[in-house]
Amino acid sequence: MKNFLWILVSLMVLASCHQTEYMVEGNSTIQTMDGKKLYLKAYKDDDLVDIDSSDVVHGKFNFIGALDSVMMVSLFIDDECLMPFVLGPEELSIHISTARQYVTGSALNDTLYSFIRRKTRLDNQIAELPHKESQMIMDGVDEDVIMVRLNDEANRLALQNDRLITNFITSNFDNVLGAGVFMILTSSYPYPVMTPQIEEIMAKATPYFKNDVYVKNYIKAAKELKTKPTQHSVKQLQEVGIQPDILVLRTEHEIPADMRRKIAQFCNVSPDAVIQSPDLPSIYEVPLKMHSQHLDEIVLRKTGVPVEGEPDMAAWLHFLDRMNKAEETVTIGLVGKYVELQDAYKSINEALFQAATYNDHKLNLVYIHSEKLNDGNVEEKLSGMDGVIIAPGFGHRGIDGKFVALKWCREHDVPTFGICLGMQCMVIEFSRDVLGLTEANSTEMEPNTPHNVIDLMEEQKSVTAKGGTMRLGAYDCVLVPGSRAAQAYGTTEVKERHRHRFEFNNDYRERFEEAGMKCVGENPDTHLVEVVELPGHRWFIGTQYHPEYSSTVLSPNPIFLDFIKAAIAYKHDKQK
Numbered sequence: 081m082k083n084f085l086w087i088l089v090s091l092m093v094l095a096s097c098h099q100t101e102y103m104v105e106g107n108s109t110i111q112t113m114d115g116k117k118l119y120l121k122a123y124k125d126d127d128l129v130d131i132d133s134s135d136v137v138h139g140k141f142n143f144i145g146a147l148d149s150v151m152m153v154s155l156f157i158d159d160e161c162l163m164p165f166v167l168g169p170e171e172l173s174i175h176i177s178t179a180r181q182y183v184t185g186s187a188l189n190d191t192l193y194s195f196i197r198r199k200t201r202l203d204n205q206i207a208e209l210p211h212k213e214s215q216m217i218m219d220g221v222d223e224d225v226i227m228v229r230l231n232d233e234a235n236r237l238a239l240q241n242d243r244l245i246t247n248f249i250t251s252n253f254d255n256v257l258g259a260g261v262f263m264i265l266t267s268s269y270p271y272p273v274m275t276p277q278i279e280e281i282m283a284k285a286t287p288y289f290k291n292d293v294y295v296k297n298y299i300k301a302a303k304e305l306k307t308k309p310t311q312h313s314v315k316q317l318q319e320v321g322i323q324p325d326i327l328v329l330r331t332e333h334e335i336p337a338d339m340r341r342k343i344a345q346f347c348n349v350s351p352d353a354v355i356q357s358p359d360l361p362s363i364y365e366v367p368l369k370m371h372s373q374h375l376d377e378i379v380l381r382k383t384g385v386p387v388e389g390e391p392d393m394a395a396w397l398h399f400l401d402r403m404n405k406a407e408e409t410v411t412i413g414l415v416g417k418y419v420e421l422q423d424a425y426k427s428i429n430e431a432l433f434q435a436a437t438y439n440d441h442k443l444n445l446v447y448i449h450s451e452k453l454n455d456g457n458v459e460e461k462l463s464g465m466d467g468v469i470i471a472p473g474f475g476h477r478g479i480d481g482k483f484v485a486l487k488w489c490r491e492h493d494v495p496t497f498g499i500c501l502g503m504q505c506m507v508i509e510f511s512r513d514v515l516g517l518t519e520a521n522s523t524e525m526e527p528n529t530p531h532n533v534i535d536l537m538e539e540q541k542s543v544t545a546k547g548g549t550m551r552l553g554a555y556d557c558v559l560v561p562g563s564r565a566a567q568a569y570g571t572t573e574v575k576e577r578h579r580h581r582f583e584f585n586n587d588y589r590e591r592f593e594e595a596g597m598k599c600v601g602e603n604p605d606t607h608l609v610e611v612v613e614l615p616g617h618r619w620f621i622g623t624q625y626h627p628e629y630s631s632t633v634l635s636p637n638p639i640f641l642d643f644i645k646a647a648i649a650y651k652h653d654k655q656k
Contacts, residue, residue, distance in 0.1 A: 503622030
């Protein structure tokens with residue numbers, strides 16, 4: 081909710097059988113208000129009307145009159161809403177300054193302004209996020225770290241905001257404040273809509289709240305299929321010079337043909353170019369739904385490409401068939417510090433799902449927060465896993481939990497896959513617990529470590545501006561013949577995508593190889609280590625590159641396929 085105090089309009093509630101007299105005295109320290117006329121306004125019969133007015137004289141003003149009911153009103157100066165409050169039989173005092181505006185004199189107003197103060201503090205914290213971003217950029221913090229941290233904080237503040245509003249409304253269902261703040265919430269939407277927050281409120285609502293005129297009308301409108309949201313969105317696009325050729329409408333229900341024709345008419349698109357995208361069991365079924373509505377043909381026609389025959393969907397249908405027929409489940413634990421962010425590891429999630437499908441298994445992906453993983457709970461967290469992924473990332477936070485997970489997986493011979501930072505953590509853990517280099521580390525985490533087994537690339541050491549200077553894009557990798565990685569790929573020459581600045585330190589390569597960790601993949605031009613593995617284990621491989629970036633539905637990355645295959649074999653061994 082933006083501009084909380086300026087959005088508020090009022091509604092009639094809590095009617096009584098007799099008139100209620102009211103008295104309001106106000107003072108203002110804002111000199112420019114002198115000589116101005118103030119208005120009390122409220123909603124009556126869906127229309128904002130004046131119920132009283134007063135001139136400001138030497139910073140003083142007052143309202144005296146009678147009401148048919150206790151109500152929430154708004155104080156206006158010209159067309160600007162200054163503040164909301166509850167108007168009732170109590171003598172009220174209004175205080176206006178450049179710093180704040182508030183009302184005293186009744187319990188309901190005390191409750192309202194306590195809520196407003198808490199809401200304002202949250203709004204200020206949210207407004208501060210862009211300034212935090214600018215400061216972090218100036219401090220040289222990695223852009224991915226900035227994004228994750230700020231997204232995390234933004235999500236936390238948004239959740240607090242939603243909880244604050246929801247709890248306030250539910251705590252005041254049976255008085256004027258519940259419906260009043262509900263109106264504030266819903267007025268921030270351009271059209272009536274049933275959001276999860278509103279659904280939660282209505283699931284708890286009392287009969288008194290449900291029967292409020294505004295609430296009843298809003299819920300009735302929100303539950304109806306309507307074209308207004310689409311019209312509103314298209315209008316906004318048109319205002320910036322964009323005219324859509326095709327509209328794809330997300331919906332929970334089938335959209336009637338007459339409604340699709342109406343949308344086409346008002347949005348200036350062809351009737352056949354209004355495509356519906358209903359809820360489906362899997363996102364991988366969406367292309368079939370789009371094809372059934374000829375979206376592919378429409379796109380070809382719009383781009384001037386001849387439409388010739390039917391597309392070859394055999395491979396896609398084969399994938400869906402295996403996905404739907406899979407009955408057994410493989411359980412993979414993903415250890416990372418961003419697991420609470422739904423899309424932080426999206427590419428890895430989908431690569432694992434595709435690999436499980438092609439191994440005729442369903443995927444049960446278990447998120448394990450690396451910050452919460454320690455020696456005391458690692459067995460409890462990981463013993464039920466058929467395989468473990470050590471996720472990529474940046475920075476020190478949560479890295480100790482990854483070391484704990486890697487040591488446990490290595491010692492218990494659990495199929496383990498480390499990606500980018502996950503691979504680097506494999507190297508560091510092996511250095512400490514096998515090579516005996518207890519202070520081994522990455523210079524990213526500890527610049528003064530005596531054993532920099534992971535170090536900044538030589539050409540990066542003079543770089544101060546980060547981000548675009550990272551090792552980005554696809555690079556060649558030559559694999560050692562006979563290694564597990566080479567067997568997985570079915571070749572010794574691969575090309576995979578990168579996104580990092582730190583690398584395996586080749587000064588330690590010989591010591592690692594002698595101790596059993598083999599460097600089985602390297603870049604042929606720079607000789608930077610790309611893949612490490614423990615040959616004596618079931619499956620213990622780390623890649624400096626990101627194989628998930630090249631994994632697709634029709635061409636899953638071979639190393640993910642092999643990892644899932646090893647996890648399934650381990651699962652069956654445990655069951656014997």
